[in-house]
Amino acid sequence: MMRLILIGLMFSVGVWAQLSAPSDKASLSAGKTQFEIHCAFCHGRGDDGFAANLVSPNLVHAPTDTALVSIIRNGILGTDMPPALGMTEEQMMQVAGYVRSLGRSAPITVAGDAAKGKAVYQGKGGCGGCHMVGGAGGKMGPDLTQIGAMRSPANLRTSIVDPNATLAGGWTMVHVTPKTGAQVNGIRLSEDNFRINLRDGRGRIHSIAKDQTTAITRDLTKSSMPSYQGRLNAKELDDLVAYLFSLRGAM
Amino acid sequence: MKALILFSASILTAQTGDWLQFQGNAQGHRYSELTQIDKSNVAKLKPAWSFQIDKLDKFEASPIAKDGILYVSEPPSDVTAVESHSGKVLWRYKRVLPDNVPFCCGKVNRGVGIHGNSIFISTLDAHLVALDAASGNVLWDVTVADYKKAYSSTAAPLIVKDKVVVGSAGGEFGVRGYLAAFDVKTGKEAWRLWTVPAAGEKGAETWKGDSYKYGSATTWVTGSYDPGLNTIYWGTGNPGPDWKGDKREGDNLYSDSLLAIDADTGKMKWYFQFTPHDVHDWDATQVPILVDQMWNGKMRKLALFANRNAFYYVLDRETGEYLMGKQYVRQTWAKGELDAKGRPTRLPNTFPTANGTAVYPNSPGATNFQAPSYSAKTKLHYVMTRDEGGVFYTGDDTYHEGSWYLAGRFVSKPGEEATGAIKAIDPATGKSKWEYPLSAPSWSGVLSTAGGLVFAATADGDMLALDDSTGKLLWRYPMGGRAFANPISYTAADGKQHIAIASGHTLFSFSVD
Numbered sequence: 001m002m003r004l005i006l007i008g009l010m011f012s013v014g015v016w017a018q019l020s021a022p023s024d025k026a027s028l029s030a031g032k033t034q035f036e037i038h039c040a041f042c043h044g045r046g047d048d049g050f051a052a053n054l055v056s057p058n059l060v061h062a063p064t065d066t067a068l069v070s071i072i073r074n075g076i077l078g079t080d081m082p083p084a085l086g087m088t089e090e091q092m093m094q095v096a097g098y099v100r101s102l103g104r105s106a107p108i109t110v111a112g113d114a115a116k117g118k119a120v121y122q123g124k125g126g127c128g129g130c131h132m133v134g135g136a137g138g139k140m141g142p143d144l145t146q147i148g149a150m151r152s153p154a155n156l157r158t159s160i161v162d163p164n165a166t167l168a169g170g171w172t173m174v175h176v177t178p179k180t181g182a183q184v185n186g187i188r189l190s191e192d193n194f195r196i197n198l199r200d201g202r203g204r205i206h207s208i209a210k211d212q213t214t215a216i217t218r219d220l221t222k223s224s225m226p227s228y229q230g231r232l233n234a235k236e237l238d239d240l241v242a243y244l245f246s247l248r249g250a251m
Numbered sequence: 252m253k254a255l256i257l258f259s260a261s262i263l264t265a266q267t268g269d270w271l272q273f274q275g276n277a278q279g280h281r282y283s284e285l286t287q288i289d290k291s292n293v294a295k296l297k298p299a300w301s302f303q304i305d306k307l308d309k310f311e312a313s314p315i316a317k318d319g320i321l322y323v324s325e326p327p328s329d330v331t332a333v334e335s336h337s338g339k340v341l342w343r344y345k346r347v348l349p350d351n352v353p354f355c356c357g358k359v360n361r362g363v364g365i366h367g368n369s370i371f372i373s374t375l376d377a378h379l380v381a382l383d384a385a386s387g388n389v390l391w392d393v394t395v396a397d398y399k400k401a402y403s404s405t406a407a408p409l410i411v412k413d414k415v416v417v418g419s420a421g422g423e424f425g426v427r428g429y430l431a432a433f434d435v436k437t438g439k440e441a442w443r444l445w446t447v448p449a450a451g452e453k454g455a456e457t458w459k460g461d462s463y464k465y466g467s468a469t470t471w472v473t474g475s476y477d478p479g480l481n482t483i484y485w486g487t488g489n490p491g492p493d494w495k496g497d498k499r500e501g502d503n504l505y506s507d508s509l510l511a512i513d514a515d516t517g518k519m520k521w522y523f524q525f526t527p528h529d530v531h532d533w534d535a536t537q538v539p540i541l542v543d544q545m546w547n548g549k550m551r552k553l554a555l556f557a558n559r560n561a562f563y564y565v566l567d568r569e570t571g572e573y574l575m576g577k578q579y580v581r582q583t584w585a586k587g588e589l590d591a592k593g594r595p596t597r598l599p600n601t602f603p604t605a606n607g608t609a610v611y612p613n614s615p616g617a618t619n620f621q622a623p624s625y626s627a628k629t630k631l632h633y634v635m636t637r638d639e640g641g642v643f644y645t646g647d648d649t650y651h652e653g654s655w656y657l658a659g660r661f662v663s664k665p666g667e668e669a670t671g672a673i674k675a676i677d678p679a680t681g682k683s684k685w686e687y688p689l690s691a692p693s694w695s696g697v698l699s700t701a702g703g704l705v706f707a708a709t710a711d712g713d714m715l716a717l718d719d720s721t722g723k724l725l726w727r728y729p730m731g732g733r734a735f736a737n738p739i740s741y742t743a744a745d746g747k748q749h750i751a752i753a754s755g756h757t758l759f760s761f762s763v764d
Binding site: 038 | 657660662666
């Protein structure tokens with residue numbers, strides 16, 4: 001009984017404690033300033049950085065303002081999003097308000113045709129060989145089910161034509177030469193002083209003791225994805241970007 | 252039965268089996284005289300017990316061991332006493348912190364102090380609390396500084412005779428750093444040394460305008476004490492703001508310095524500044540190691556200091572005289588040779604800029620708060636080092652009380668991965684006798700023992716035992732959590748030598764059957 005009351009109390013407190021990011025002009029202006037100092041390095045103007053696209057009414061990791069402020073304060077564990085360093089609580093609220101204002105701005109329109117882009121994705125592009133959408137596809141690159149909610153069209157386009165310019169964390173390609181047997185290539189899953197674990201193109205996981213290798217190279221500045229510059233014509237590229245931008249996953 | 256065990260424990264620990272200061276001894280050695288675990292049997296080392304905390308913040312504590320009990324601080328500012336042979340909880344002290352306590356780099360605490368039957372903890376809200384060692388009850392609780400002005404405390408106190416000496420944190424908020432001493436019995440403040448001079452005081456001229464007011468130079472890692480000279484040696488942190496120095500032109504005393512302080516009066520005897528006018532956040536808050544050693548044919552009282560700025564220093568601790576400085580980790584910010592007085596010569600184009608300046612080492616430095624170790628057996632200074640480049644940016648340098656005061660930021664150098672190494676440095680030359688390379692830099696400190704072993708954890712929590720004279724790996728155990736803590740060794744009530752360290756959110760204690 002006591003526990004029930006407590007839970008009830010926590011719930012109601014939780015509801016009352018929901019933050020609401022400010023939307024007045026002064027706060028938005030202050031939030032924009034802080035955004036440019038702290039966020040723009042990765043997020044650009046909101047929709048043209050190499051980090052998540054923030055010009056969206058629905059942010060994947062931040063359905064509420066409370067969640068948004070929490071992300072600004074603490075970062076997102078396991079991603080490149082770091083905790084805020086050097087922002088006061090008030091400034092975090094202002095930044096949250098500014099980010100929400102980006103989401104209220106005119107939705108981004110793209111030139112291409114998403115349906116035709118899907119055909120490029122599945123056909124000429126061969127994207128599904130390495131990427132998954134909705135549980136189907138390969139495992140050598142990031143899952144794209146929600147990519148349209150996380151990346152801007154500009155960023156998606158860059159990723160396709162110049163993959164080395166938009167390296168995603170956690171997708172380092174490594175090449176391991178064992179003392180005996182053939183070289184193993186794959187995405188690094190983990191590495192410590194003694195072992196390296198990777199997943200090869202067929203989805204097999206290799207756990208290799210470093211003292212049983214003669215060489216390990218890591219592609220730290222190079223994506224394992226080929227550039228599609230010249231492989232797709234301008235129309236196909238527009239359509240593919242439109243398709244990827246339409247992928248918002250189950251939200 | 253318990254009484255019997257406690258009784259036997261007190262007999263056992265009458266020898267050398269207790270760990271009574273943050274670094275084991277006051278001289279900062281983090282060296283254990285225990286020899287039960289040695290090179291011949293370390294391969295049989297295994298976990299005797301583990302103790303899990305119920306917090307998600309980083310677990311950085313180095314425990315105190317006395318009479319069969321470990322006193323462990325937990326994040327944010329709690330203390331738990333556990334039986335040192337079983338890990339079973341005897342009591343807990345849970346501190347309720349006020350809302351909006353400012354903190355820089357996690358709600359952390361690095362350990363408690365002990366004197367007689369009192370346990371001391373410096374808290375995140377900048378209090379000093381004395382607890383009864385048998386019950387955890389509060390004996391006294393004093394305010395050391397005002398947390399609303401962004402002061403906090405994270406370091407383990409240093410016990411010096413009848414005083415408990417505590418450091419300050421808040422160097423990323425433009426506070427004025429201090430070191431303060433309190434009476435162990437009453438909590439009455441005995442002295443306080445401000446690490447940044449006030450207007451008109453000597454050293455104030457090293458700060459442009461009124462920038463000294465936000466000078467920082469905090470003291471957030473425990474220092475050392477020489478009973479013979481009755482002197483405390485304590486390192487100070489970065490000047491504020493961290494990454495843009497335009498408003499504070501000058502050397503910015505006494506930031507990034509080693510201070511020698513009279514233990515009775517708190518008066519500064521001398522200082523040595525490692526990094527004048529720092530703009531990379533290279534706090535000199537590493538633990539000074541105090542040893543007496545032959546130097547150029549003469550016995551000298553030395554202070555050894557492996558600095559975050561990538562230079563290794565030897566000073567005469569009676570006079571503060573600079574004896575030697577050698578680069579020990581890759582760096583690109585200064586000439587490889589320090590001048591005759593140990594002052595670095597900066598290279599051009601190494602200051603942070605709006606568009607970023609690449610420099611080695613990165614802001615976390617060549618070493619940081621990882622506790623070093625000095626072995627009386629090998630006479631080597633063991634240091635957890637990191638090798639990583641950074642790109643440094645300037646930013647807004649407007650000061651607001653209680654707020655962050657960084658004026659910039661840094662990122663790891665793109666396209667490169669940081670590595671690390673445990674280095675066994677010969678203080679006579681500043682060169683490594685051996686290095687044990689690490690695929691990623693670790694936040695664990697280092698312990699050496701009379702059993703001929705060096706213990707440390709890797710970044711992801713593999714506990715290692717190395718041969719102290721060759722660096723050869725003799726044993727390892729995967730603890731499975733990132734290590735931010737320092738290992739200790741003690742004798743428990745089971746009569747065994749234990750090695751203890753926190754990894755992830757668990758304290759592990761190892762022994763040989």
